[in-house]
Amino acid sequence: MSTQHAPPSESNRLGPSRATGLVLALATRHRELLVELTLREIRERYAASVLGSGWAVIAPLLTMGVYVLLFGVVFPTRVPGSDT
Numbered sequence: 001m002s003t004q005h006a007p008p009s010e011s012n013r014l015g016p017s018r019a020t021g022l023v024l025a026l027a028t029r030h031r032e033l034l035v036e037l038t039l040r041e042i043r044e045r046y047a048a049s050v051l052g053s054g055w056a057v058i059a060p061l062l063t064m065g066v067y068v069l070l071f072g073v074v075f076p077t078r079v080p081g082s083d084t
Contacts, residue, residue: 042056
């Protein structure tokens with residue numbers, strides 16, 4: 001037996017700004033839960049690594065360092081008309 005839902009009426013639809021406000025209000029109301037779930041996710045993701053959750057900070061810094069090395073030293077970008 002399939003259940004079909006009627007499309008929402010115009011009065012039940014939320015505009016983008018009202019929907020965003022509702023999401024922010026719910027996030028503010030349940031911020032302790034959001035923080036706890038986020039921390040749990042980070043702990044579980046990096047539990048098996050040697051540096052633990054430090055990888056969440058170290059990995060982007062290492063990536064940035066590689067980009068600086070590659071595009072700043074190995075393959076420097078020169079803009080036509082600049083003095084450097």
